[in-house]
Every structure is written in C-alpha cells, then in structure tokens.
Amino acid sequence: MPELPEVETVVQSIRDKLIGNEFENIEIRWPKVLFNFSKEDFLNTLINRKIQRVDRRAKFIIIGFDDDILAIHLRMTGKLYFQNNLSQKKHISAIITMNNGGYFIFEDTRKFGRFYYYNSQDYLNNKLGIEPLSNEFNDIWLKNILHNKKRMIKALLLDQNIIAGLGNIYVDECLWKSNIHPQTVSNKIPFKNILILCKEIKSTLQSSINAHGTTVVNFTFLNGQSGKYSDQLNIFGKEGRPCPRCSQTIKKKKIAGRGTHFCPKCQIKRN
Numbered sequence: 001m002p003e004l005p006e007v008e009t010v011v012q013s014i015r016d017k018l019i020g021n022e023f024e025n026i027e028i029r030w031p032k033v034l035f036n037f038s039k040e041d042f043l044n045t046l047i048n049r050k051i052q053r054v055d056r057r058a059k060f061i062i063i064g065f066d067d068d069i070l071a072i073h074l075r076m077t078g079k080l081y082f083q084n085n086l087s088q089k090k091h092i093s094a095i096i097t098m099n100n101g102g103y104f105i106f107e108d109t110r111k112f113g114r115f116y117y118y119n120s121q122d123y124l125n126n127k128l129g130i131e132p133l134s135n136e137f138n139d140i141w142l143k144n145i146l147h148n149k150k151r152m153i154k155a156l157l158l159d160q161n162i163i164a165g166l167g168n169i170y171v172d173e174c175l176w177k178s179n180i181h182p183q184t185v186s187n188k189i190p191f192k193n194i195l196i197l198c199k200e201i202k203s204t205l206q207s208s209i210n211a212h213g214t215t216v217v218n219f220t221f222l223n224g225q226s227g228k229y230s231d232q233l234n235i236f237g238k239e240g241r242p243c244p245r246c247s248q249t250i251k252k253k254k255i256a257g258r259g260t261h262f263c264p265k266c267q268i269k270r271n
C-alpha cells in the first residue's frame with residue numbers, strides 16, 4: 001500500500017504535466033471511482049479550467065483549481081500516469097483527456113482508489129492530523145500528544161486523525177530506530193526517546209521520498225519502476241533475521257491490527 005513517501009513521489013511525478021493545463025473529458029471505466037460526485041458533476045465543474053496546483057495532504061493527491069479541489073486516494077493499488085495513446089490495459093478505473101492531447105490515467109487493480117471533489121481543502125484539513133514533515137510537527141508537539149494520551153504507541157502513530165500519512169512500514173522502522181517497543185503505552189515513553197522518535201520520523205520519511213518510496217507488495221511506482229527505499233529498511237519484512245543493532249531474532253506479531261516487526265531485546269516495553 002502506498003504510504004506518504006510513495007504518494008509524494010507520485011505527486012512530484014505528475015505535477016509538472018498538470019499545472020497550467022486543463023482537463024477536457026473523462027471516461028469512467030469503474031463507476032465507483034467517483035466517490036462523492038458524478039461524471040456530470042466532473043464535466044460541469046472541472047472541465048476547461050486551469051489547474052493551479054498539485055500537492056499532497058496526508059495520502060491524498062490534491063489537484064487544485066481555485067478554492068475547489070479534486071482529491072485522489074490511491075488506496076491499495078492505484079497508479080496515476082500519463083500516456084499518449086488510449087490504453088487498452090485492464091484495471092483502468094478512469095481516463096482523463098488533457099487539453100494538450102495526452103491522457104491522464106488512473107489504473108487500479110484492486111479498485112479501492114477513489115476521486116473526491118470538495119469546494120475547498122478545509123474539509124480534509126479539519127479531518128486529518130498533522131503533517132509529519134511540517135514545522136508544526138516537532139518534539140514538543142509529539143511529547144504533549146504522547147504524554148496526554150494513554151494509548152499503545154503503535155496504534156497512536158497509525159491514527160491518521162493525529163498524524164497524517166504515517167503508515168505501517170515507517171512506524172515499525174521509526175519505533176525500532178528509537179528503541180521503543182510497539183506495545184508501549186504512550187505516556188510511559190521517556191522524553192529522550194521521543195526526541196529520537198520525532199527526528200527519525202522526519203528523516204525516515206525524507207530519505208524514503210528521496211529514494212522514491214518503498215515498494216512492498218502490490219505497489220509499483222510509475223512505469224514498473226520500484227522505489228529504492230526497500231534497500232534501507234532495517235526491520236520491516238525482516239522477521240526471523242537478526243536485528244541489525246543487537247543480533248536478536250526479529251519478531252513479527254499482530255499489534256494494533258497490523259503485522260508489526262520489532263526486536264524483542266532492544267525495543268523496550270514500558271507499561
């Protein structure tokens with residue numbers, strides 16, 4: 001499943017081809033792809049208008065017009081790319097014809113990906129948590145959240161209403177880097193570990209963006225190329241192998257509903 005770095009990578013790859021251009025038409029091949037609006041709404045509202053910006057908010061790709069936005073969520077297997085010819089491929093959910101003659105394609109094998117239309121981005125901003133790469137996300141903010149809540153740290157970090165876009169892979173990596181057991185109760189984590197956790201969340205996400213994301217199951221970056229961050233993973237997907245820090249065997253266990261990787265020796269559980 002694409003996480004924040006993969007979505008950011010997609011945003012960076014489509015931005016230049018969208019900004020300043022216009023949509024001309026849309027062909028819907030999977031009717032449910034439009035979540036809260038119809039094809040007629042799309043044609044009445046989004047056609048022949050200049051695209052002003054392309055950004056990411058959490059794991060939504062935001063295509064901005066004036067105040068209103070088309071938001072795209074890739075979910076499990078969604079891919080967005082441009083093609084010069086109409087695609088005959090299977091699994092295409094929607095094809096948008098561009099004013100410059102190309103096609104903007106949404107391909108989605110599992111069909112969970114969706115397009116949303118909002119009058120402004122406020123709706124998403126109010127619903128979603130803080131951006132971990134923003135300046136507002138810092139060690140003091142993180143300490144206040146962790147110490148004011150008594151929640152299992154893994155579940156808390158995955159909660160999109162608190163921190164937006166931090167998914168399973170990066171949570172496991174960052175908890176390992178900061179020596180925190182995923183089942184630790186958040187208000188028991190010492191500030192010195194929170195300082196490391198905050199720093200590692202930012203640097204891990206940024207390194208992954210620089211490497212065009214991680215490709216693990218189901219998600220392949222554009223044109224079949226894989227993200228390269230998989231080479232830098234320490235713990236995710238490494239169950240049964242020795243911990244790179246202490247050589248203890250890495251465990252995998254279902255925690256907070258997700259397959260969680262951790263080292264039972266050097267990640268300390270405090271309850």
Ligand SMILES: [Zn+2]
Nearest residue numbers: 243246263266
């Ligand atoms: Zn270890």
